[in-house]
Amino acid sequence: MLLLNKNDIKNIFTMRDAIExxxxxxRIYTEGRSVVPLRTNIPATKYEGSMLFMPGYIEDLDCAGIKIVSVFPKNINKGKPVTPATVLLLDGTTGEVCSILDGTYVTQLRTGAASGAAIDVLARKDAKKGALIGTGGQACTQLEAMVEARNLEEVYIFDLDENRTKAFVEEMQEELKHYNTKFRVAKTSDEAIDDADVIITVTTSRRPVFDGNKVKKGATISAVGSYLPVMQELDPVALTRASKIFFExxxxxxxxxxxxxxxxxxGSITKNDFSGELGDVISGKILGRENDDEIIVFKTVGIAVQDVVTAKKIYDKAVEKGIGIEW
Incomplete structure (x- = not known):
């Protein structure tokens, strides 16, 4: 069994690798070539948290896995990850656990990469300005995925905690300096999304975090944070203005x-407003962006097949390069 921590993964697996x-x-999920039961969600009401168990199996890749991930928003005040997690990767030919991976980082990678994939596939090619709303544990990889997918000149970043936003912007400006994108603090969400070509929301908010009327024509929105029925980052106006709405x-x-x-x-929207799944756009079965004026929304909640495929790709690279600890 191979143990892989965050540093091991960072040394061998890039954001571009994660997006791919x-x-x-x-594509595998939408083509029906995986077994992905809906995740089990056990609420930890006392601590306003949730514990999620996400299994998946992919016969074509001879692998399976399960991610155990918790979402405890108050962890940010303790200096701990908001979404601590562990991924167990199984050899699909024997059923044995072949690797245990730092699931917190795998989750950050694959969740950021989901937005990156959507932007890669759906956003305008000439996108220049980005907006990121939320600076919690998932924000770093969301930001990296955004600038990996498009050559943005600047990204405006907003969070309710202005001091945390400033610290985040300074940290990201150094960590992601090789992208040559300028990161700026926005004082309001309206300022952040003003003229933005790509918008990512990654919060646990229970009410919309931006004004859907202010989204520019041609923008692509990736809504990441709402993983429970009580959570709602997206202004329904953005959905009614959208030409297309895709899900993973x-x-x-x-x-x-x-x-x-x-x-x-x-009744703001109906199921007739849904355009399909991103996997069908990737495989060419349905059209994504058809013109530069379309507002396109991608909503993701995360599915286990992302964790399994990402973990398998990481594991294969680690074995090839002799990275990790055998246990």
């Missing part, structure tokens, strides 16, 4: 996300 892994995962998994989104469930319930 997610693209493959979405229609089943998962309609089981979990208030971003979509609440507007469906109040």
């Amino acid at each position: 892994a997610d693209k493959e995962a979405f 998994s229609t089943e998962a989104v309609l089981s979990e996300s208030g971003d979509i469930l609440n507007p469906l319930k109040d």
Whole structure:
């Protein structure tokens, strides 16, 4: 069994690798070539948290896995990850656990890469300005995926905690300096999304975090944070203005996300407004962006096939390069 920590993974697996892994995962999922039960969610109400168990199996890749991930928003005040996790990768030919990976970092990678995949596939090619709303544990890889997918000149970043936002911007400006993108602090979400070509929301908010009327024509929105029916980052106005609405998994989104469930319930949108799954765009079965004026929304809640494919790609590279600890 191979043990792989965050540094091991960072040394061998890039954000571009993660984006390509997610693209493959979405295609496999949409083509029905995986077994991905809906995740089990056990609430830890006392601590306003949730513990999630996410299994998956991919016969074509001879692998399976399960991620155990918790979402405890108050961890940010303790200096701990908001989404601590562990991934167990299984050899699909024997059923044995072949690797244990730092699931917190795998989650950050594959979740950021989901936005990166959506931007890569759906955003305008000439996108120059980005907006990121939220600076929690998932924000670093969301930002990296955004600038990996498009050559952006600047990204405006907003969070309710201005001091945390300033610290985040300074840290990211140094860590991601090789992208030559300028990161700026936005004082409001309206300022962040003003004229933005790509927008990522990654919060646990229970009410919309930006004004959907202010989204420019041609923008691509990746909504990441709403993983429960009570959470709703997206302004329904953005959905009604959108030309297309894509999911990574229609089943998962309609089981979990208030971003979509609440507007469906109040009649702001209907299921006829849904365009399909990103995997079908990637495989060429349906069209993505057709012109530069379309507002396109991608809603993701995360599915286990992302973790399994990403973990398998990381494991294969680690074995090839002799990285990790045998146990």
